[in-house]
Amino acid sequence: MEENGIRTVSLMNLPNIGKIVRPPRMIQVDYSLGTIFGHAGDGETQTKILKRAIEVALDGEPESLLVLSSII
Amino acid sequence: MPRDGLTYKERIRAKLFEIQIGRPMTKPVIATVTKPREECRVALITTGGIHLKNQAPFTPKNGDHSFRLIPRNTSQTEITVTHGHYDETDVRADVNCLLPMDRLEELVKEGFVASSASSHISFMGYIPDVGPLVNETAPEAARILLEDGVDIVVLTPG
Numbered sequence: 001m002e003e004n005g006i007r008t009v010s011l012m013n014l015p016n017i018g019k020i021v022r023p024p025r026m027i028q029v030d031y032s033l034g035t036i037f038g039h040a041g042d043g044e045t046q047t048k049i050l051k052r053a054i055e056v057a058l059d060g061e062p063e064s065l066l067v068l069s070s071i072i
Numbered sequence: 073m074p075r076d077g078l079t080y081k082e083r084i085r086a087k088l089f090e091i092q093i094g095r096p097m098t099k100p101v102i103a104t105v106t107k108p109r110e111e112c113r114v115a116l117i118t119t120g121g122i123h124l125k126n127q128a129p130f131t132p133k134n135g136d137h138s139f140r141l142i143p144r145n146t147s148q149t150e151i152t153v154t155h156g157h158y159d160e161t162d163v164r165a166d167v168n169c170l171l172p173m174d175r176l177e178e179l180v181k182e183g184f185v186a187s188s189a190s191s192h193i194s195f196m197g198y199i200p201d202v203g204p205l206v207n208e209t210a211p212e213a214a215r216i217l218l219e220d221g222v223d224i225v226v227l228t229p230g
Contacts (some may be wrong), residue, residue, distance in 0.1 A: 002103040003215050006214070014216055016084065024100045027151055034158045036169065039169065040169055043168070050179065054179075058109055
């Protein structure tokens with residue numbers, strides 16, 4: 001993606017995997033697989049996380065690892 | 073439940089993934105920002121095994137490197153999940169837990185971003201042999217998004 005000019009951000013709940021895979025930008029979330037953006041029906045949390053993810057995709061430093069709870 | 077929100081099964085699986093992946097990958101390529109957020113088109117990619125009910129299901133048992141296109145504005149009733157390696161309860165009730173398409177459309181309406189991709193992309197995250205993913209399907213997915221004029225991709229695990 002990035003080779004073709006598309007900025008990316010990866011939400012991950014396994015930061016040790018992230019450090020090995022080395023995506024351009026990472027946000028560590030403390031939710032289980034299946035609820036990465038929050039639980040069913042929780043539109044407010046889903047929106048908050050999505051907005052922040054989009055911002056980090058544009059503003060995040062290379063190979064940055066941000067913890068979600070510290071950025072929303 | 074561990075304090076980090078992961079189940080014990082997920083933590084064990086994570087450790088196995090670490091061992092399987094092995095040494096760190098090479099330094100990533102970084103794309104240059106060419107436009108402000110309000111002019112960007114955004115796509116979502118998940119490995120949560122989400123697909124339309126009328127699409128072929130993934131084959132989680134032995135791994136599957138294929139992907140499905142999820143058109144923008146697909147409704148919850150058209151969606152199902154084939155994965156089996158995580159608790160699918162929430163995403164079966166609300167796809168936005170993993171692929172926040174509705175939330176993205178709301179952000180488009182309010183001008184936070186310019187538009188959403190014509191289709192979002194879903195993989196199934198159990199891929200023991202990543203060769204075909206790296207060499208075939210991931211480049212194909214990137215090509216589709218590039219042709220659609222996507223500027224930003226948000227990737228979520230599953």
